[in-house]
Amino acid sequence: MIRRTISICLMICAITAVGSPACRKKQQTSNEPPATAKEPDSAPGTANVAPPTEEKGPQPQQAESKPTPIQYVDVTQQAGIRFRHNSGAFGQKYLPETMGSGCAFLDYNNDGWQDILLINSKDWPGHQRRRSFPALYRNNKDGTFTDVTREAKLMVEMYGLGCAVGDYDNDGNVDIFITCLGPDYLFRNRGNGTFENVTKRAKTTDEDFSTSAAWFDYDKDGNLDLFVCNYVEWSIEKDLFCTLDGQNKSYCTPESYRGQSSRLYRNLGNGTFEDVTQKANLFDPTGKSLGVAVLDYDRDGWPDLFVANDTQPNKLYRNNGNGTFTECAMAAGVAFNEAGVARAGMGVDAADYDGSGYPSIIVGNFSNEMLGLYHNEGQGLFIDEAPTSTIGQATLLSLTFACFFYDYDLDGRQDIFTANGHVADDINTVQPKITYAQTQQLFRNLGRKRFEDISRRLGVPFRRPLVARGAAYGDFDNDGDLDLLITTNNGPAYLWRNDGGNQNRFIKFKTVGTRSNRDGIGAKITIHTTDGSRQWQTVKSGSSYCSQSELIVTFGIGKAEKVESAEVRWPSGKVEKIENLAANQLVTLKEGSGVLSLQPMPLGVSQAHQIR
Numbered sequence: 001m002i003r004r005t006i007s008i009c010l011m012i013c014a015i016t017a018v019g020s021p022a023c024r025k026k027q028q029t030s031n032e033p034p035a036t037a038k039e040p041d042s043a044p045g046t047a048n049v050a051p052p053t054e055e056k057g058p059q060p061q062q063a064e065s066k067p068t069p070i071q072y073v074d075v076t077q078q079a080g081i082r083f084r085h086n087s088g089a090f091g092q093k094y095l096p097e098t099m100g101s102g103c104a105f106l107d108y109n110n111d112g113w114q115d116i117l118l119i120n121s122k123d124w125p126g127h128q129r130r131r132s133f134p135a136l137y138r139n140n141k142d143g144t145f146t147d148v149t150r151e152a153k154l155m156v157e158m159y160g161l162g163c164a165v166g167d168y169d170n171d172g173n174v175d176i177f178i179t180c181l182g183p184d185y186l187f188r189n190r191g192n193g194t195f196e197n198v199t200k201r202a203k204t205t206d207e208d209f210s211t212s213a214a215w216f217d218y219d220k221d222g223n224l225d226l227f228v229c230n231y232v233e234w235s236i237e238k239d240l241f242c243t244l245d246g247q248n249k250s251y252c253t254p255e256s257y258r259g260q261s262s263r264l265y266r267n268l269g270n271g272t273f274e275d276v277t278q279k280a281n282l283f284d285p286t287g288k289s290l291g292v293a294v295l296d297y298d299r300d301g302w303p304d305l306f307v308a309n310d311t312q313p314n315k316l317y318r319n320n321g322n323g324t325f326t327e328c329a330m331a332a333g334v335a336f337n338e339a340g341v342a343r344a345g346m347g348v349d350a351a352d353y354d355g356s357g358y359p360s361i362i363v364g365n366f367s368n369e370m371l372g373l374y375h376n377e378g379q380g381l382f383i384d385e386a387p388t389s390t391i392g393q394a395t396l397l398s399l400t401f402a403c404f405f406y407d408y409d410l411d412g413r414q415d416i417f418t419a420n421g422h423v424a425d426d427i428n429t430v431q432p433k434i435t436y437a438q439t440q441q442l443f444r445n446l447g448r449k450r451f452e453d454i455s456r457r458l459g460v461p462f463r464r465p466l467v468a469r470g471a472a473y474g475d476f477d478n479d480g481d482l483d484l485l486i487t488t489n490n491g492p493a494y495l496w497r498n499d500g501g502n503q504n505r506f507i508k509f510k511t512v513g514t515r516s517n518r519d520g521i522g523a524k525i526t527i528h529t530t531d532g533s534r535q536w537q538t539v540k541s542g543s544s545y546c547s548q549s550e551l552i553v554t555f556g557i558g559k560a561e562k563v564e565s566a567e568v569r570w571p572s573g574k575v576e577k578i579e580n581l582a583a584n585q586l587v588t589l590k591e592g593s594g595v596l597s598l599q600p601m602p603l604g605v606s607q608a609h610q611i612r
């Protein structure tokens with residue numbers, strides 16, 4: 001029956017795709033190389049994850065818990081991060097209480113060390129117990145952070161959900177957009193350690209229930225535009241009674257409320273924005289959007305959008321290159337699950353995880369729903385491979401909010417991280433297999449589209465259940481490997497240090513746009529290593545859930561000693577090529593000038609210096 005449904009769905013999708021010219025892949029007109037990259041049969045770094053030598057023979061029962069040479073260590077306390085999210089919950093079970101909040105790795109003071117931004121919600125009117133604020137933690141370059149929220153002028157109470165960071169005014173300082181229930185906030189970075197609330201002047205505020213957001217330059221005019229996901233029409237007055245046990249109030253699912261359209265703000269380049277949602281053909285009040293990924297799925301050089309919707313079909317907006325978008329999710333096969341049912345889409349990300357040359361998509365979904373693993377087949381079609389992959393069964397019971405691709409072991413293959421936690425604190429009383437707090441998951445990419453669930457082998461943090469929401473990756477200690485920042489609902493935020501990931505080699509890029517936006521968001525970087533493998537990534541904002549990872553792009557290159565060549569395709573269209581880069585460096589690239597600086601890594605404390 002299921003197989004039949006799949007084939008019917010595939011038929012319908014194929015027919016629909018053929019019948020929708022705007023969604024069909026155009027002829028390869030760009031000067032991009034064809035998608036012929038092959039994956040090496042064994043990644044150069046494979047040796048690093050071989051079982052410890054003292055183990056004798058395969059022991060399947062223990063294999064699941066056998067530690068790997070890479071461990072994540074919870075360094076929250078020693079790093080000095082004391083943040084606690086306040087959902088405002090006081091017993092009424094208001095829907096927004098279950099949703100927040102996100103986080104970001106960003107370098108707000110341009111010292112080359114990733115700082116931390118944590119979004120907060122607040123108490124409800126009439127039930128104020130304490131004041132709560134977002135938090136900005138400055139990296140002290142020695143493994144610790146200092147809370148600089150007050151001096152940065154970010155002590156603003158708001159019912160915050162998510163954030164996106166990007167240098168919208170191209171002055172070299174990364175700015176912060178915070179999504180809220182009620183008016184959103186745009187904070188301009190003054191470049192002196194403080195932020196200025198420019199929301200009113202910028203006209204990027206709406207009263208909606210906003211969640212994830214992303215900066216990207218959809219019209220390639222050199223100014224970063226802003227996409228904001230909106231969720232449902234909810235207010236204290238409109239709050240409904242829902243129940244799991246027939247008696248007590250539970251948190252409602254979004255079916256009970258009307259959706260709100262997400263928004264696109266065009267950056268006019270003078271500090272103000274224009275709401276172009278209608279003009280760009282993006283108006284959709286059925287949305288209930290929670291996640292957005294920017295990707296060029298058809299490789300025509302224009303950034304497209306994938307929007308994950310909660311209990312509504314997901315949307316894939318193809319950028320027509322003329323200021324408008326065409327919705328293609330049905331035709332592309334990413335709107336529903338394999339049975340044609342809309343799922344509870346949360347966080348999302350896109351990357352080329354199999355060396356096909358095309359970006360594929362992951363979507364976090366509800367418990368009793370698998371993660372969506374939409375493989376990009378080219379020609380504008382995707383196929384959800386989760387049901388036939390390890391990932392499907394392993395994510396069936398998890399309620400996944402944040403999810404992203406990143407290369408935790410630097411072997412050159414994009415792995416998958418998911419942050420999980422249920423929305424109903426009483427779920428276990430009615431569904432014994434499902435818990436409120438859940439463990440986080442990491443799927444190691446084995447190549448050839450295969451993944452291994454190694455969550456339970458990565459150390460104590462991965463075995464501790466949390467009510468996780470946002471998540472971001474970044475190399476906060478500048479030792480090369482990617483660390484994790486995780487937020488929990490109405491609880492602490494966590495910083496997990498990656499220990500051992502840098503046994504493999506890497507190369508990192510920081511992009512400085514000139515004709516393109518200053519952050520180089522949208523720049524596509526392709527590297528070739530000596531073993532004949534090719535990888536590419538895009539500098540991006542958005543993805544995950546309500547969160548943003550560092551803007552630095554990290555490539556794992558296994559045991560390779562150098563990168564033969566790197567090509568950067570800037571959003572402006574300019575293409576630059578660099579030959580012969582030694583491994584374990586941060587390469588700062590300036591559009592039009594090539595390499596601005598080479599910074600060997602790991603970066604010791606004494607080596608800390610300005611990277612601009």
Ligand SMILES: [Ca+2]
Nearest residue numbers: 167169173175
């Ligand atoms: Ca700025």
Ligand SMILES: [Ca+2]
Nearest residue numbers: 217219221223
């Ligand atoms: Ca623009």
Ligand SMILES: [Ca+2]
Nearest residue numbers: 407411413415
């Ligand atoms: Ca990997």
Ligand SMILES: [Ca+2]
Nearest residue numbers: 475479481482
């Ligand atoms: Ca690190």
